[in-house]
Amino acid sequence: MTPSLQLALSLALCSMVAPCRGAAGVEQLSWLSGCWAAVGGEPGSGEQWMAPAGGTMLGVSRTVRGGVTRQHEFMQLRDARDGLVFIAKPGGQAEATFPAVQVAARSVSFHNPAHDFPQRVIYESPDDGTLDARIEGLLNGQLRTIRFPMK
Numbered sequence: 001m002t003p004s005l006q007l008a009l010s011l012a013l014c015s016m017v018a019p020c021r022g023a024a025g026v027e028q029l030s031w032l033s034g035c036w037a038a039v040g041g042e043p044g045s046g047e048q049w050m051a052p053a054g055g056t057m058l059g060v061s062r063t064v065r066g067g068v069t070r071q072h073e074f075m076q077l078r079d080a081r082d083g084l085v086f087i088a089k090p091g092g093q094a095e096a097t098f099p100a101v102q103v104a105a106r107s108v109s110f111h112n113p114a115h116d117f118p119q120r121v122i123y124e125s126p127d128d129g130t131l132d133a134r135i136e137g138l139l140n141g142q143l144r145t146i147r148f149p150m151k
Contacts, residue, residue, distance in 0.1 A: 036150035
């Protein structure tokens, strides 16, 4: 294969799957902005994301059960030196950083294989009124997926 054909193929594949590493930024995730209520959750359960500004988007999640906040998490999407990252700080746990591995028009995937659980954080929004978040990875040696549908 000629060098020019290799370059053309690489650029075509990169544009089909995701922007090349370092090219994606928080501005591309503006579709995530807003207040998202958990489908089937108690009132107050869900996520809120601020609009992109200053190279960041700031978010918070809350899970309410039995009228009491049971879990919360502070989150950042940040333009970092090596590309876009998701930084999670769940209540009572250490902060974890997940670099973006795929960014598309209305979806983003972050991956940190060294993290205990999850190793992947994925957001997808098929339309302006739906947000599907999920975390995935190995937990006690078993592949596990937890979905968070929101409207």
